[in-house]
Amino acid sequence: MNERILIRPYAPDDVDATIEIFLRSIHEVSSKDYSAAEIEAWAKVEDRSLWAERRMSRPAWTAEIGGKPVGFSDLTGDGCLDMMFVHPEFQGVGVATRLLRRVEEEALRLGYGRIYTEASRTARPFFERQGFRMVARQIVEKRGQSLENFLMEKPCA
Template identity: 80%
Template sequence: MDDRILIRPYTPSDIDATIDIFLRAIREVSSKDYSPAEIEAWARVEDRSRWAERRISRPAWIAEFDRKPVGFSDLTGDGCLDMMFVHPEFQRFGIASLLLSRVEDEALRLGFGRIYTEASRTARPFFERKGFRVVTRQIVEKRGQALENFLMEKFYG
């Protein structure tokens, strides 16, 4: 493991970093898999306080590279890996794998036998490599756009 990468708990002061990572990952990475209209509908954070509440209401982690936030993930109370995004400049550094490992450790600690996610077209291959299987293809409505994603799950134990 690269000792410049640290996975640590999310703190309220991470709000701006997580929003930036989220928006840039969608606009610069997922744009290869979604249309410009779909990206415009998806890549928005209209309510910062709601964003902050969601991050702090559940186990969430920040990936830092040389002490700079470069990724984040979380886990809801029902075993959903709700968000996992990595800054475009830090793709292929193993950051998503480290975040997923932390999420899985927490899921096991909480006694979950399964975790699931709603993976974008962009993220689907990553999750498949990590042992998740597609349950179903979904269409999610975002600001008048129909975005495709995939309900995926992985069982433990």
């Protein structure tokens, strides 16, 4: 499956596909690790243009299989892997691994000493398998709900 995964720069036309991937991934995948109220608070995109602007303001990538967007990721200016989501129908086929490799390549190119992320309960095992270590357990507030996540980091090498 990995050979069929194309990682390309995020494009302005990706806004609706990436929003759908984000929402479906939280509702259909993360729902096993978070309550219905937590999912409802987390899975919201209130401003489509702000979403697009954020993706375009930083290095960001879209993963495609057969020309269809199936995942996306981005990297902020301080080495934060801010978002990485994979469509529920394409979990476990290497999309997140390929996206992470691209993020790591960019972090190295930019001279970052580390990549860090705030991983959900759902994503934590993936990041641990990829060599990230947990720095701290965190509670973040989203629309009146307290959600647990994990600050994790990995040195760039």
